[in-house]
Amino acid sequence: MNSAEPARQGSLRERNLALVARQVIDAAEPLSRADLAAMTGMTRATVSTLVDQLVAAGILTELAPVARSGPGRPAVPLAPAARTIVGLGLEVNVDYLGVRLIDLTGAVVDEIVLAENLRGSPATATLARLGQLTRDIITRAESRDMRVAGAHLALPGLVDTGSGVLRIAPNLGWSGIEPLPLLGLPDGLPTAVGNEAKLAALAQLWGCPAARRTSRTFLYVSGDVGVGAAIVIDGELFGGGHGWSGELGHVTVDPSGPACRCGANGCLERYAGKEVLVDGVGLDIDVPGDVLADRLGAEDDAARAAVDTAGTALGQAMANAVNLLDIDRVLLGGVYTGLVPRLRPAIIAQLESRVLAAPWAPVWIDPAPVADHAALTGGAVTVLRAVVDNPMPWTARQARTVPV
Amino acid sequence: MNSAEPARQGSLRERNLALVARQVIDAAEPLSRADLAAMTGMTRATVSTLVDQLVAAGILTELAPVARSGPGRPAVPLAPAARTIVGLGLEVNVDYLGVRLIDLTGAVVDEIVLAENLRGSPATATLARLGQLTRDIITRAESRDMRVAGAHLALPGLVDTGSGVLRIAPNLGWSGIEPLPLLGLPDGLPTAVGNEAKLAALAQLWGCPAARRTSRTFLYVSGDVGVGAAIVIDGELFGGGHGWSGELGHVTVDPSGPACRCGANGCLERYAGKEVLVDGVGLDIDVPGDVLADRLGAEDDAARAAVDTAGTALGQAMANAVNLLDIDRVLLGGVYTGLVPRLRPAIIAQLESRVLAAPWAPVWIDPAPVADHAALTGGAVTVLRAVVDNPMPWTARQARTVPV
DNA sequence: ACGAATAAGTTCATCGGATATACAAACTAG
């Protein structure tokens, strides 16, 4: 009933701790307390107490002072702490399942990825296996004195982020399950589920600190069997009412087009999905992404036709999205990553003719910087982001237990 | 360079003043200080000082105590203050120009609307005339001791909200002008320009206090010569990178469809724009909305065909938007307002077949509650919203000058 | 009619947290 919380005394600390933590973590190079004071406008005294709290919490560390150029006392450089607080990214997808552990510096601390065909696999057993892998990684991490801040599971389907229910994952053949309890993770470990494409999009933000400061608004389009998208606005994922935004694959490209397995017809997926792409050049659906890219990059008619059809359809769907959202940056992931140079001309042609604001707001099309299992990174990073955005609970206890 | 501001001491007051002001203004019935304390979680003491400040600023007023049901001291009901602080909405559209003055209760305090054909009118002269009307209204308001918080101008075109430049308004025949200076409004009066459909969307939120508390997320689609849309998420307009979001009229319905004056082809506007609707039933483009609705409501083949084509195209474009945004409420405005019962079946049919999440998230289609010159209301309301969201500057001075 | 009960609103001492100012620390330049 009560939407907005009041600002209490402690809110100031909460916000300013988060502010300082974010600045240090997003910075290109280590910052000093004095730098932070200058950037934020707070006094050096205030910044000092905040930094001290964050260092004690294991979120930041002081590096060895480096020699300065000019006169004056040398600054103590601050950086995100390595291997203190870590986040878990989990994923089950059609051709692999895996766990990735990342620390606040963005480094992958530990990882298990098993490549196998999981189409039609039993959800309960598969998730139990993933849970076992995860527990192994947690044990290893804790024995090395790291604190695991939470786990975020990525699934290729419609996930109700509120209730944690997977409505349907067509390519896995799963539907109507609650995946988190099936993992059997330790009690008290904060967990969440999300859509694979959306988490992959967030990985793009984290994968490149420069991106976090500049182009924090973009559309991420991931091509696989399905075509998923995610809308990132000012560094925040836009999930929509239920977390089901970004279904670009089922945007109508041609109302009299071929039937789609979603029940409608003329969906983008029928022109630019992986199935259509591999069919067009006579490959199998399980072909690795780089092999497909190579084949589609060849200079024969079949490849050219497949890429052209896909690019034009993609461009048209994107034009719709850009007309609606006024976003001027698109990152292409999944099987599209390696095809960007081939796809770009057809996409741009559609955007230029169909986007009303095109003359004043050109759209940039780029391959997604984080490619390998981006959703694993995205999940882990989402967990860590929650820590950085609310460092308060981590400043209190020294214990290794996870704060609620 | 520095994105986030730190939370200073005063930020608490700022936020909590805004919180209390919003609660009172959005409430269905008057609230007491004690109610507010219970709702927000702040102590009665804190709420009291906040309320006193807001009353002194002319944002809230105490009503006469009413008899209570049970025992105890009767509460002092609080309500938004009438005719103290007011906001101006301005608009130039193809068939009228006008000014509307609204106070914090949402009441229209003053208004001038001149119906005339402004297609191809000279921008400078037209805006100068609108400015004169506005100055008259300001003078009247100030002589009645009201403080004008600002003016917001609505135009039917691509407005760069950052720079205040109107890129192009095809139906007016205006392009590349900076409209605000041409109004010649008093120095120091905060002014802004925005797109007409977007401001109309915000009017829907304000027009119905109940809406502000419940369905604060919706897509507003306004049909006129062009088809515009606005995305409202949790009570905030989503403008996109440049404020050019919501160009639903140029979403592609059929890639092999008829040419559109935007240069592309198969745009929604070519199926559901007012020009096509009036053509379909042999009326003139300047026909009033209710006459058109009557004619299209008739039971003959021409009317049925026009409505069917428009509804199906609208539904398809909306399905794209819903797949992308996961929004489950659509408000139809402009010429569509009176046609909702006729349009709904075709729209729903498209949504049900084309929206992937349709089985779990049915979409509601309703006529927009605020119909008459909604953008005028939207502009005024946007100005007032800025006051409510940041009441601090109004608490300081008692002077009638507008705070910067 | 009168006191007990009850709820609304206010007063005041307290506390958390940012701020300004002064100061100590660590370095460079001449």
Add this chain to the structure above:
DNA sequence: CTAGTTTGTATATCCGATGAACTTATTCGT
């Protein structure tokens, strides 16, 4: 080795939320 410069810390102050006690205005029971 001293003056100058910048970083980081200590201390008094101020702002604003809080909790507890208190005042005010009403209903209810007798």
